Every structure is written in structure tokens, then in C-alpha cells.
Amino acid sequence: xxxxxxxxxxxxxxxxxxxxxxxxxxxxxxxxxxxxxxxxxxxxxxxxxxxxxxxxxxxxxxxxxxxxxxxxxxxxxxxxxxxxxxxxxxxxxxxxxxxxxxxxxxxxxxxxxxxxxxxxxxxxxxxxxxxxxxxxxxxxxxxxxxxxxxxxxxxxxxxxxxxxxxxxxxxxxxxxxxxxxxxxxxxxxxxxxxxxxxxxxxxxxxxxxxxxxxxxxxxxxxxxxxxxxxxxxxxxxxxxxxxxxxxxx
Amino acid sequence: xxxxxxxxxxxxxxxxxxxxxxxxxxxxxxxxxxxxxxxxxxxxxxxxxxxxxxxxxxxxxxxxxxxxxxxxxxxxxxxxxxxxxxxxxxxxxxxxxxxxxxxxxxxxxxxxxxxxxxxxxxxxxxxxxxxxxxxxxxxxxxxxxxxxxxxxxxxxxxxxxxxxxxxxxxxxxxxxxxxxxxxxxxxxxxxxxxxxxxxxxxxxxxxxxxxxxxxxxxxxxxxxxxxxxxxxxxxxxxxxxxxxxxxxxxxxxxxxxxxxxxxxxxxxxx
Numbered sequence: 001x002x003x004x005x006x007x008x009x010x011x012x013x014x015x016x017x018x019x020x021x022x023x024x025x026x027x028x029x030x031x032x033x034x035x036x037x038x039x040x041x042x043x044x045x046x047x048x049x050x051x052x053x054x055x056x057x058x059x060x061x062x063x064x065x066x067x068x069x070x071x072x073x074x075x076x077x078x079x080x081x082x083x084x085x086x087x088x089x090x091x092x093x094x095x096x097x098x099x100x101x102x103x104x105x106x107x108x109x110x111x112x113x114x115x116x117x118x119x120x121x122x123x124x125x126x127x128x129x130x131x132x133x134x135x136x137x138x139x140x141x142x143x144x145x146x147x148x149x150x151x152x153x154x155x156x157x158x159x160x161x162x163x164x165x166x167x168x169x170x171x172x173x174x175x176x177x178x179x180x181x182x183x184x185x186x187x188x189x190x191x192x193x194x195x196x197x198x199x200x201x202x203x204x205x206x207x208x209x210x211x212x213x214x215x216x217x218x219x220x221x222x223x224x225x226x227x228x229x230x231x232x233x234x235x236x237x238x239x240x241x242x243x244x245x246x247x248x249x
Numbered sequence: 250x251x252x253x254x255x256x257x258x259x260x261x262x263x264x265x266x267x268x269x270x271x272x273x274x275x276x277x278x279x280x281x282x283x284x285x286x287x288x289x290x291x292x293x294x295x296x297x298x299x300x301x302x303x304x305x306x307x308x309x310x311x312x313x314x315x316x317x318x319x320x321x322x323x324x325x326x327x328x329x330x331x332x333x334x335x336x337x338x339x340x341x342x343x344x345x346x347x348x349x350x351x352x353x354x355x356x357x358x359x360x361x362x363x364x365x366x367x368x369x370x371x372x373x374x375x376x377x378x379x380x381x382x383x384x385x386x387x388x389x390x391x392x393x394x395x396x397x398x399x400x401x402x403x404x405x406x407x408x409x410x411x412x413x414x415x416x417x418x419x420x421x422x423x424x425x426x427x428x429x430x431x432x433x434x435x436x437x438x439x440x441x442x443x444x445x446x447x448x449x450x451x452x453x454x455x456x457x458x459x460x461x462x463x464x465x466x467x468x469x470x471x472x473x474x475x476x477x478x479x480x481x482x483x484x485x486x487x488x489x490x491x492x493x494x495x496x497x498x499x500x501x502x503x504x505x506x507x508x509x510x511x512x513x514x515x516x517x518x519x
Contacts, residue, residue, distance in 0.1 A: 056418055076424040086419035090437045099433075100423040151423055 001068050003155055003187040004030035004053055009062035009212075011048050022048040023212040026062070035181060035188045037198040040208035041248060046191040047083070049212055050159050053189060054080040066155070076104070079153030081161045085140045087132040093119060093143050094128045100151030111150075118146040122176065138169045145173075149180070155187040163192070174200055174228045182225055195244045199237055200228045207247040216247040302483040310488040319473070324492055327470040330386060330458040331500075334393025338454070339447055341394070342401035346443075350406040351435065367399040371457060375464040384465040393457030400453060401446035408442015409435060448504045455497055470496075 006028040012019040023045045030036050040046045051057045052064055055074045064071045066078065074080075087096045094115050101111035119128055122142040132140055141161060148156065161177075162170040174197065181188055192198055198205045199220055207216040220240060222231055231237055285304050292303035314320040350356055375392060382388040416434050425433065462471025470489050477485030 054422060056421070074422045074424070078422075080422045082415065082419075084415055086413075086415045088416060088419075088434070088437070090440075099420075103420070103423050103425045103429055103433075147423075 001032065002029050002065075003032045003034070003067060004028065004189070005063075005065040006049075006053075007063050007065075009049075009052065009059045009064060011045070011052060011057070012060045021211060023052075023059075026212040026214075028206065028214070030187060030189060032067075032187050033185050035190065035201060035203045037202035037205045038189065038191045038208055039193065039195065039198045039205050039244060039248065040191075041193055044208045044210060045212040046193075046208060047159055049208075050080070050157050050189065050191055054078060054157050056080075076100070076151055077154045078157060079148040079151055079155070080157040081144055081148050081159065083159050083161070083163060085132065085144055087140060087143055087147070089132050092129050092131055093124060093135070093146075096132070096143060097146045097150050099147060104151075115146070115150060118150055119143075121149075121180070122146045138165050138173070141165065141173060145177070145180075153186070156181075156189070158188065158190045160192055161190075162197070163194075170197070171228045177201070178226060178228070195241055195248065196232065198244065199240050200226065200231055205240075205244060207244060216244070218243060218247075298483070299481065300483060302487045306484040307487045307491060310484040311491065314488065320492065323469050323473050324496065326386070326468045327458055327462065328496065330389040330393055330461070330469065331454045331496075334390045334458055335397050335451065335454040337390065338394035338397030339401045339450060342398045342446070343405055343443055346402050346405035346409065347436075347439075350409040351431070356406065356410075363399070363402070367403065371396045372460050372464070375461060378461070379465055384467075389458045389461030389466070389469070392461040393454045396453045396457035397450040400450040401443070404446030404449065405439060405443045408439035408445070411442065412438040444507060448507050451500050451504050452497060455493075455500060459493065 006026055009023060009026045010021070011023040012021050014020075026045075026049065028049075038046050038049065048057075052059050053066075053071070055071045055078070058072075066075070088099070091099070094112070097115040097118055098111045101114060116128065119125060122145050124139060124142050124146065127135065127139060127143075132143070135143065145161070158177075162173050165173065178201065190198075190201060199222070202220045205216075205218045205220060206214055207218070209215040218240065222234060222236060222240075288301070289304045292298050292301055292306075298306065311320065349359065371392060374395060375388075378388045378392055382391060412435055416438065417430055420430050420434050458469070459471040462469040463475050466472045470493055473489040474486055474493075477483075477489065
């Protein structure tokens with residue numbers, strides 16, 4: 001069974017008398033347990049596609065299935081880390097991370113314990129009682145990551161999650177994401193426009209052209225576990241990087 | 250995570266930390282005293298006390314009123330009208346805003362009507378309120394309530410409409426239902442709007458009540474003003490104005506307190 005099966009999907013946004021076409025006739029298959037990176041330039045419809053996979057919006061045409069079942073709305077088995085921070089500003093870090101379990105009706109004590117364990121895992125120990133506005137951008141990303149993981153989703157959707165961070169922090173968080181994912185059996189769909197990030201993380205990179213047309217589907221055969229710092233100097237890395245850069249052009 | 254700002258003791262003394270505040274307060278005191286002295290000296294020599302009264306006359310009048318209970322009774326009546334009017338107006342406004350504002354289509358229909366009603370000067374409603382409710386306390390309470398209502402209603406509605414849709418989506422993604430979205434996103438997010446409305450509205454409750462008293466009444470601070478001026482008793486007018494500004498200052502202190510509570514977290518700006 002596939003994790004995601006996208007068949008002939010189109011997405012149009014009404015604008016006055018016209019429609020803005022974001023995606024047209026997209027086909028994509030995501031295997032369970034794989035780390036798939038969708039690579040594309042700004043405006044190619046990557047985020048639109050991710051919103052569709054998450055069930056936040058419905059396609060204008062075609063079909064999307066998750067684990068064999070049609071996607072009709074957001075599901076808790078799918079976690080989604082958006083580009084912007086969507087932490088509740090009136091909740092401290094702990095209460096934010098608790099939220100997925102709180103909404104599921106879990107008891108106060110269990111969800112608190114789970115949240116604190118996750119906060120520790122993403123390296124936010126000591127900031128449990130801080131409000132989002134008191135955190136730096138990188139720390140907010142960590143908190144968002146912890147919140148997504150608190151729902152224990154089987155599939156993770158990540159939309160340029162580290163795009164707004166400085167290069168060092170991005171590398172650091174990429175490493176942590178790989179550690180959290182490695183051996184978890186979770187399926188990941190990761191959207192980025194950064195070729196280096198794509199090669200560092202992915203099992204497979206799918207390059208999207210205009211309107212979500214698939215330009216290249218490239219398996220990344222670098223050994224795992226990978227270290228984001230070391231992998232960049234690998235000769236194979238450079239070769240893969242070059243091919244992706246060509247496809248993006 | 251070793252990077253980031255740290256906190257250190259600065260070693261600055263009292264002057265460095267509070268010098269500016271102290272200077273500001275000192276100048277305020279100096280200005281006030283100078284003004285009062287000038288007023289006292291000029292009144293009776295250059296200016297006619299019949300028109301401008303004098304600090305001395307005002308203090309004497311306040312003393313008299315305090316002794317015979319005029320001040321306490323009338324201030325108490327006005328304060329009651331303010332508090333009742335505020336609670337009534339704010340309560341109704343918040344309730345109605347939370348029912349109507351989330352229903353976008355209903356809001357769009359009603360919006361221009363509400364704005365039209367809001368734009369009516371509330372003084373203009375006073376004669377109508379007298380016809381409807383007589384000249385008793387309820388007329389003043391309702392006039393204050395109407396003034397408060399629109400401010401709280403419009404600010405709360407704006408707060409509800411300003412809720413970041415990304416936060417709503419986040420809760421949907423976590424498996425939240427309509428009820429969760431209402432209670433865990435819309436309500437807390439719009440609380441800043443509600444609090445802004447309450448803060449802005451407090452002084453207007455005072456205005457509404459006093460206007461009601463000025464237009465028609467036989468008790469309250471507004472009545473004291475109109476009664477004193479009718480008998481050309483400027484001491485009485487100024488004495489009442491002093492009491493009114495004290496009441497206003499107390500209300501403003503309350504507003505500041507509310508503002509501090511609301512500032513504990515601020516919306517994310519990234």
C-alpha cells in the first residue's frame with residue numbers, strides 16, 4: 001500500500017472572472033517509510049500540493065489517496081509543519097506541545113509528560129514556560145516540530161520548515177530531523193527550494209516544474225545515517241547536486 | 250543551544266535608572282503648584298472670581314459639600330450609573346459580538362447598520378431616552394450603556410475577524426473540531442480585541458452618565474454642575490469638575506491595570 005497516491009490532480013483558485021491555475025494534472029506516488037523531497041522554485045505549486053496532501057484544501061480535479069483511503073479533510077495521522085509558525089501565542093511552549101493530545105481528549109498528566117519528553121528531545125529544555133514571542137526563530141521551529149510529533153503522526157509533511165533560519169541553525173536542525181526520523185518508519189514529504197537541503201535529507205527527490213509538472217524523479221543513493229556536514233563533501237553528493245541544479249534550470 | 254542573549258547585572262544606580270521619571274514627576278508638581286498659585290493670586294485682582302472662581306473658593310466649597318454629604322451622595326449616584334452602564338453595555342456587546350461576528354455573512358449584512366448607529370452622537374439620544382425611560386437613574390445607566398456598547402462591540406468583532414486563519418488551520422490539522430476552534434483559537438485570540446474595547450470604553454461610560462445627568466436630573470455630579478451654573482455659582486461648578494476629574498483618574502488607573510494584564514503575551518510578529 002502506498003502512503004500517498006496522487007492521480008491527475010489540479011488546483012485552481014477563483015480570481016474574479018478567471019481562475020489561477022496552481023497545479024495541473026499532477027501524478028505522484030509516495031512509498032511508506034520513505035523520505036521524499038519535493039524540490040522546486042518559488043511558485044511551482046509545492047505548497048499548494050502539500051496543502052492538498054494535508055487535506056486543508058480540496059483538489060479541483062483528480063484524486064488523492066492516503067494509505068488507500070481518499071483524503072477528505074485533515075487527519076491526525078498526518079502531521080504538517082507549515083512555513084510560518086502557528087504556535088498559539090497565548091500558550092507557553094509546554095501547553096503548545098500538549099495541544100494535539102489535548103484535542104484528542106487525553107488526560108492532563110499523560111499529555112504533560114509526553115510534551116515534556118518531546119521538548120527535551122528537540123532541545124528546548126529550560127524553555128518550557130516561555131511564550132512563543134519570547135523564543136528565537138529557531139526555538140519556535142523546534143517547538144513547532146515538537147508539537148507536530150506530539151500528535152504521533154504516521155506521515156509528516158514539512159513545508160520549507162527551516163527556510164527562515166540562518167545556515168548553521170538550518171544544518172543543525174536538518175541533522176536533528178534526520179535523527180528523529182531515522183528508524184521511526186515514518187513517511188516524510190519535505191518541500192524545499194534548496195538543492196543542498198534536498199540531497200542531504202532525501203531518499204528520493206522529485207523536481208517540480210511549472211504547474212507541478214514532474215521534471216525529474218531522482219533516487220538519492222547516499223548511505224544512511226547521514227551527517228549534514230559530512231555528506232556535502234561526498235563526490236556522489238556533488239554529482240547529484242549538479243543533476244538537480246540542471247533539472248531546476 | 251548556547252547562543253542567544255544573556256542577562257547581566259548592570260550596576261546602574263538609582264539616578265541612571267529612575268532619573269528621567271523623577272525629573273518628569275518633579276516638573277509636573279512644579280507646574281501644578283505654579284498654576285494654582287497664579288490662579289489664587291490673579292483671582293480677585295485681575296480676574297473676576299464670579300467667572301473663574303479660585304482654588305481657595307473651590308476648597309472651601311468641597312469642604313462644605315463634604316460636611317453636609319452633598320458630595321458623597323451625588324458622587325455615589327454617578328459612580329453607580331457608570332458601573333452599571335459599563336457592565337450592561339460591555340456585557341451585551343461581548344455576548345452579541347461573539348454570536349454575530351463569526352457568522353461572516355450576518356456580519357457583512359449588519360456592518361453598515363451598526364456603523365450608522367455608532368456614528369450617532371449619543372447626546373442626541375438623550376431626549377428620546379427621557380421619553381422612553383423618564384429622568385430617573387435608568388436613563389443615565391442606559392445612555393452610558395449605549396455609549397459603551399458600540400466601542401466594545403466593534404473592538405471585539407475586529408478582534409474576532411483578525412484571528413490568524415493559519416492558527417485555525419493548525420488546530421484543524423491537530424484534529425480539532427468546530428468547538429475546539431471556537432474555544433481554543435477564536436476566544437483567546439480575540440480577547441485582546443475585547444480588552445481594547447473595554448479599555449477604550451471606560452471613560453465613555455463616565456461621559457454617557459454625566460451627559461444624561463446634565464440633560465435632565467435631580468441628582469449626580471452632572472446635576473451638581475448644571476444646578477451650580479444655573480445659580481451662577483462658579484465655585485460649585487469648579488468643585489464638581491475637580492471631583493469628576495478624580496473619578497476619571499481613578500477609572501484611567503483601572504484602564505492601565507487592564508492594559509497590563511492584556512500585555513502578558515503579544516501576538517507573534519514574524
